[in-house]
Amino acid sequence: MEYNPILIKKKKETGIVSLFVLNSLNKSPKSGYDLISELREFTKGAWVPSKGTMYPVLKKMEQDSLIIVKTVEKRSRKIFAITSYGKKYLKKIKGLRNESMLHIVQFRKIFAEIFKENCRFYMDELLEINDLANEIGSEQKEKVCYILKRGITDMRKLKQSQKHVRK
Secondary structure: OOOOHHHHHHHHHHHHHHHHHHHHHHHOOEEHHHHHHHHHHHOOOOOOOOHHHHHHHHHHHHHOOOEEEEEEOHHHOEEEEEOHHHHHHHHHHHHOHHHHHHHHHHHHHHHHHHOOOOOOOOHHHHHHHHHHHHHOOHHHHHHHHHHHHHHHHHHHHHHHHHHHHHO
């Protein structure tokens, strides 16, 4: 099989979209347009799947019994809902999170080596913060969030002070 970067990107997108759809529909039923809008809002417009990505994903998920068309509204607008099988599948995927995080930790140095010219000098620190936050128990979640928010506030102040120096 010949290397096709567009196909590889498309497969990654559809996998991410599928998981996002399941997670979102687990909260409430939505249309394809609603899901696209939710992703736009969630990523602040940085990544928005096209209709050509979203609707085939929804169709495949329906064929796989992960979601169903709950209702069809005006102008054939379909409202999708997660099935009980979809809920079980999502739970299983979420359960694999710890294993996935271990893989990410194992491969991040390889990734950094391959793309080192694109990695910022603080990448190791960001990844370590992520690792530590995930290792700290849920009983400490509020403290972790406080520390991270304090860091973000300090970074914003640093950014603002830079703006004033440039003027």
